[in-house]
Amino acid sequence: MYVLRRLPSLIATLLAVSILTFLMTSLLPGDPALQILGAENATPEAIAAVRAELSLDDPLPVRYLHWIGDALTGDFGRSYRTNEPVSQAIVERLPVTAEIGLLAIVIALAIAIPVGMLSAYRAGTRTDKVISSTSFGLLAVPNFMVAILLILIFAVWLGVLPATGWVNFTDNPVQNLRSALLPALSLAIAEMAVYTRLLRTDMIATLQQDFVTMARVKGVSNRRILFRHALRPSSFSLLTVAGVQVGAIIGGSVVIETLFAVPGVGRLLLEAVLVRDLLMVQGVALVIAVSYVVVNFTVDILYSYLDPRISHGRSAARV
Amino acid sequence: MSTPAPNLGAPHPGVTSELAPADGLIAETSAAAAPGKKRKRGFGVTFWLATVWLVVVLICAVFANLLPVKDPLVPDVLNKLAYPGPEHWLGTDGLGRDTLARLVHGARVSVTISVTAVAIGMVVGGFIGIIAGFFRGKLETVLMTIINIILAFPALVLLLVLLAFVGRSLVVISLIVGFLSIPIYTRVARATTLAVAEREFVRASRTMGAKNSRVLAREILPNVVLPVAAFGLVAMGVVIVLEGTLAFLGLSVQQPAPTWGGMIFDGKRYLSEAPHVVLIPSIAMFLTVLSLNLVGDSLRTRFDVRGSNL
Amino acid sequence: MTASQKEGRANEPLLEVDDLRTYFDTPRGIVKAVDGVSLRVDRGKTLGIVGESGSGKTVLSRSIMNLLPKANTIREGSVRFEGRELTTMKNKEMRTIWGAEMAMVLQDPMTSLNPVTKIGEQITESLGIHLNEKGKVAKAHAVELLKSVGIPAAERRLGEYPHQLSGGMRQRVTIAIALACSPKLLVADEPTTALDVTVQRQILDLLESQQTQRNMGLIIITHDLGVVAGRADEIAVMYAGRVVERAPTRELFARNRHPYTEGLLRSIPRLHQPSHSRLQAIPGRPPDLVDPPAGCPFAPRCNYAQDKCLTETPVLAPHAAGHEAACHFPVGTTAGQEALARNVAAGRTAAGTPLDSTVLATAGAA
Ligand SMILES: Nc1ncnc2c1ncn2[C@@H]1O[C@H](COP(=O)(O)OP(=O)(O)OP(=O)(O)O)[C@@H](O)[C@H]1O
Ligand code: SF4
Numbered sequence: 004m005y006v007l008r009r010l011p012s013l014i015a016t017l018l019a020v021s022i023l024t025f026l027m028t029s030l031l032p033g034d035p036a037l038q039i040l041g042a043e044n045a046t047p048e049a050i051a052a053v054r055a056e057l058s059l060d061d062p063l064p065v066r067y068l069h070w071i072g073d074a075l076t077g078d079f080g081r082s083y084r085t086n087e088p089v090s091q092a093i094v095e096r097l098p099v100t101a102e103i104g105l106l107a108i109v110i111a112l113a114i115a116i117p118v119g120m121l122s123a124y125r126a127g128t129r130t131d132k133v134i135s136s137t138s139f140g141l142l143a144v145p146n147f148m149v150a151i152l153l154i155l156i157f158a159v160w161l162g163v164l165p166a167t168g169w170v171n172f173t174d175n176p177v178q179n180l181r182s183a184l185l186p187a188l189s190l191a192i193a194e195m196a197v198y199t200r201l202l203r204t205d206m207i208a209t210l211q212q213d214f215v216t217m218a219r220v221k222g223v224s225n226r227r228i229l230f231r232h233a234l235r236p237s238s239f240s241l242l243t244v245a246g247v248q249v250g251a252i253i254g255g256s257v258v259i260e261t262l263f264a265v266p267g268v269g270r271l272l273l274e275a276v277l278v279r280d281l282l283m284v285q286g287v288a289l290v291i292a293v294s295y296v297v298v299n300f301t302v303d304i305l306y307s308y309l310d311p312r313i314s315h316g317r318s319a320a321r322v
Numbered sequence: 323m324s325t326p327a328p329n330l331g332a333p334h335p336g337v338t339s340e341l342a343p344a345d346g347l348i349a350e351t352s353a354a355a356a357p358g359k360k361r362k363r364g365f366g367v368t369f370w371l372a373t374v375w376l377v378v379v380l381i382c383a384v385f386a387n388l389l390p391v392k393d394p395l396v397p398d399v400l401n402k403l404a405y406p407g408p409e410h411w412l413g414t415d416g417l418g419r420d421t422l423a424r425l426v427h428g429a430r431v432s433v434t435i436s437v438t439a440v441a442i443g444m445v446v447g448g449f450i451g452i453i454a455g456f457f458r459g460k461l462e463t464v465l466m467t468i469i470n471i472i473l474a475f476p477a478l479v480l481l482l483v484l485l486a487f488v489g490r491s492l493v494v495i496s497l498i499v500g501f502l503s504i505p506i507y508t509r510v511a512r513a514t515t516l517a518v519a520e521r522e523f524v525r526a527s528r529t530m531g532a533k534n535s536r537v538l539a540r541e542i543l544p545n546v547v548l549p550v551a552a553f554g555l556v557a558m559g560v561v562i563v564l565e566g567t568l569a570f571l572g573l574s575v576q577q578p579a580p581t582w583g584g585m586i587f588d589g590k591r592y593l594s595e596a597p598h599v600v601l602i603p604s605i606a607m608f609l610t611v612l613s614l615n616l617v618g619d620s621l622r623t624r625f626d627v628r629g630s631n632l
Numbered sequence: 633m634t635a636s637q638k639e640g641r642a643n644e645p646l647l648e649v650d651d652l653r654t655y656f657d658t659p660r661g662i663v664k665a666v667d668g669v670s671l672r673v674d675r676g677k678t679l680g681i682v683g684e685s686g687s688g689k690t691v692l693s694r695s696i697m698n699l700l701p702k703a704n705t706i707r708e709g710s711v712r713f714e715g716r717e718l719t720t721m722k723n724k725e726m727r728t729i730w731g732a733e734m735a736m737v738l739q740d741p742m743t744s745l746n747p748v749t750k751i752g753e754q755i756t757e758s759l760g761i762h763l764n765e766k767g768k769v770a771k772a773h774a775v776e777l778l779k780s781v782g783i784p785a786a787e788r789r790l791g792e793y794p795h796q797l798s799g800g801m802r803q804r805v806t807i808a809i810a811l812a813c814s815p816k817l818l819v820a821d822e823p824t825t826a827l828d829v830t831v832q833r834q835i836l837d838l839l840e841s842q843q844t845q846r847n848m849g850l851i852i853i854t855h856d857l858g859v860v861a862g863r864a865d866e867i868a869v870m871y872a873g874r875v876v877e878r879a880p881t882r883e884l885f886a887r888n889r890h891p892y893t894e895g896l897l898r899s900i901p902r903l904h905q906p907s908h909s910r911l912q913a914i915p916g917r918p919p920d921l922v923d924p925p926a927g928c929p930f931a932p933r934c935n936y937a938q939d940k941c942l943t944e945t946p947v948l949a950p951h952a953a954g955h956e957a958a959c960h961f962p963v964g965t966t967a968g969q970e971a972l973a974r975n976v977a978a979g980r981t982a983a984g985t986p987l988d989s990t991v992l993a994t995a996g997a998a
């Protein structure tokens with residue numbers, strides 16, 4: 004089965020990513036013990052004690068094995084600052100980020116698919132030009148700018164949505180959605196532009212294919228050709244890029260969560276980074292990287308469902 | 323291109339997609355682009371407008387100290403949050419500092435970071451990519467595996483972690499961003515090299531026994547540099563946005579030195595009373611990034627070795 | 633459709649194309665891809681359209697089928713299908729004709745099937761649209777169709793994807809799709825060009841047998857006269873967007889009149905020729921279809937070209953029953969022989985193309 008064939012590469016990537024996370028946070032200049040203690044408390048004995056406690060004096064491979072072994076059991080250690088278990092902090096905040104990110108992707112796709120198809124269907128017309136240049140322009144608007152504009156319009160001027168804050172879904176689903184909407188939109192705009200342009204290009208190419216002509220001479224309606232015949236073969240790169248772009252969404256969530264004061268993993272990471280909370284940074288970075296890899300693995304699997312040529316063991320020939 | 327990998331310094335995949343419309347046979351109204359239609363030789367008006375804007379930004383960055391603008395650090399306490407007017411052409415910020423002056427000086431940060439970062443990424447990444455694409459084999463496999471692992475990380479996460487532990491002066495930020503953008507240039511350079519190496523004249527000179535170094539220098543490099551540079555222009559926009567992001571996160575160059583991102587971040591506080599404080603630097607940043615995208619994309623279309631339109 | 637209408641239509645010729653012109657407005661200028669073509673296809677008859685690459689065969693077929701995009705396309709003349717004028721029909725009306733009454737097979741079976749849709753679904757689609765067949769009925773019909781085009785294990789094939797089939801099998805599937813609703817006219821645009829030689833024959837035989845069984849009109853488009861030699865009832869030779877010669881097949885092979893046809897005939901491999909004799913391709917290239925110069929478009933490549941050919945454009949003129957050619961100095965006539973002799977004597981044609989005496993020996997021999 005395709006999933007099984009891809010599994011070794013998934014495991015190898017996960018391993019590599021975990022090593023990279025570990026090395027990155029371990030090899031950087033500065034003594035974590037010193038940071039934990041702060042300059043004023045850092046007597047040599049105290050430093051030695053902390054180093055021993057964190058096994059900082061063991062050789063790197065040993066430290067890695069300890070760390071990853073613990074991580075696999077869900078133990079990432081405790082925050083230096085709050086003494087909260089890292090895993091608990093992550094478990095509390097991951098759903099928030101996931102909700103906003105997912106909402107952003109859904110919004111982006113919900114707009115991009117019809118708009119991109121329309122643009123391709125009307126290629127070369129005024130409609131197409133307006134869509135194309137608008138999406139080109141939107142690519143140049145950073146997410147924090149979108150966020151500020153959205154706050155200005157919906158919170159400051161219209162006063163219909165909250166500018167900051169977060170309500171848990173379990174507390175109040177409606178308020179939860181209201182608090183998620185602006186952050187999700189801020190992340191969605193650029194994605195939407197990316198998807199639209201991509202789908203337009205691929206769709207135009209598909210509409211020139213012989214099999215579309217064949218469908219026309221079968222008497223199939225344009226609508227059906229667009230949705231039933233052309234959409235699926237045009238969405239391969241869209242799917243791949245949507246997966247890759249999850250990285251951009253994760254990165255964006257650091258900014259957006261900070262801006263909207265939303266308690267997600269992005270903000271958690273930033274706060275940990277600002278106070279150099281080593282174990283927290285390691286844990287959050289690992290979880291984020293692993294999620295990203297898994298998302299792209301899933302996309303890869305979905306791809307094989309979308310394109311039967313892959314699951315049948317042939318390489319993806321051009322459509 | 324194989325799977326596009328937006329990462330640090332990577333433009334949105336959409337920026338570099340094909341612009342030319344083609345004939346959708348399906349649409350009654352769709353335009354039929356003639357096969358064999360020659361691409362217009364000249365660049366459009368927007369291309370030149372964008373270029374002019376970029377030149378203006380560059381001049382501001384280089385000659386900020388010589389230009390007749392106010393001191394970007396001196397507050398005009400009586401004129402806090404002033405709207406644009408004869409005294410302060412673009413108004414003042416929350417401390418009464420002149421927005422125009424801060425924009426001009428802030429351009430310096432944006433330009434320095436983006437130029438340095440892109441230069442590093444382009445030179446190192448381009449070099450690795452050309453080597454991988456030219457020599458192929460095991461070397462390529464190893465190099466690309468490493469590159470793909472780095473790309474398996476969401477870039478901003480890497481950046482944050484590095485920045486936090488290494489520090490954040492202008493130089494450090496530029497270096498780290500440059501370093502982190504190496505993988506994406508490697509990919510672009512490799513893809514382009516593969517395409518160039520397949521071309522008749524390169525194969526000919528290789529089979530005729532030309533030394534590798536000679537083929538690399540005479541045939542490959544000149545053909546790879548332009549597409550990669552065009553890509554670099556678009557990537558510069560990404561770096562500028564990145565600086566803004568860092569400023570937002572309080573991780574950019576230390577205050578009070580003006581940066582565009584910092585100005586937007588500071589102005590956010592006055593969003594309800596004086597939105598122009600945020601909007602003016604936002605527009606400057608938007609126009610710059612848009613111009614870079616426009617110019618980069620036009621050049622890329624022109625230099626694309628994979629499209630056989632040349 | 634009422635019975636009387638049906639009968640009324642049955643009296644009309646199946647397809648009548650009258651002075652059809654199809655131009656493309658491009659940045660380089662107006663491309664005259666089809667420039668005044670008249671044709672007729674009757675029920676149960678096969679028309680072969682032959683011409684080099686770029687002579688406008690595909691554009692002609694799509695123009696007849698009303699498949700071209702409207703933007704930047706200029707179309708004049710008339711196409712009557714059982715008396716109904718197609719050129720002015722909207723896509724909406726065409727959809728009742730496409731698939732149901734007119735069908736098409738394209739050149740490349742690799743690209744003319746949707747790669748992500750199962751074969752069965754691609755066949756049953758038009759059954760659903762035109763015959764309102766769904767589910768089991770449609771499936772049974774699809775199996776029957778696949779069997780009729782000679783696909784073994786038809787049931788199993790329904791669940792397969794195009795990439796699981798060989799090129800020849802795929803072309804059979806496209807033929808099955810085209811035949812699904814028993815169209816009255818089938819247009820096959822180079823149906824065998826992309827296939828192996830052995831498979832080519834099978835596909836052509838299949839088309840022929842289906843055509844006789846169904847009493848269908850068939851247009852076979854090809855650049856190879858050999859493909860239509862034994863199969864077409866009538867052949868139209870196209871050059872630079874025009875029909876330059878039109879004749880019943882036997883007549884054309886026995887008494888071709890146009891120098892271009894003569895060239896095409898010479899490029900068919902012959903069994904009785906010694907195997908080392910090389911095929912003669914027509915030297916030169918077809919003209920640019922943007923702003924063609926006055927005179928005969930074939931003149932630069934024609935061994936017979938005279939001064940008149942450079943200024944006056946020849947029009948189709950009758951030679952025998954159902955045989956027309958557009959040439960001032962037709963092959964096999966005294967005028968033609970004299971023209972050729974003059975050019976050989978001069979060592980060059982009026983268009984400046986050099987000639988040597990070997991052409992005299994082979995002239996008319998084809
Ligand atoms: N949409 C279009 N816009 C402009 N020119 C076109 C268009 N479609 C076809 N042409 C031109 O019309 C001419 C005839 O093309 P056509 O495809 O009909 O030739 P053909 O006889 O089918 O050749 P082949 O044997 O290669 O299939 C060509 O010169 C082509 O470039
Ligand atoms: S003889 Fe003259 S008219 Fe006839 S094909 Fe040759 S050039 Fe054309």
Ligand SMILES: [Mg+2]
Nearest residue numbers: 689690691821
């Ligand atoms: Mg053709």
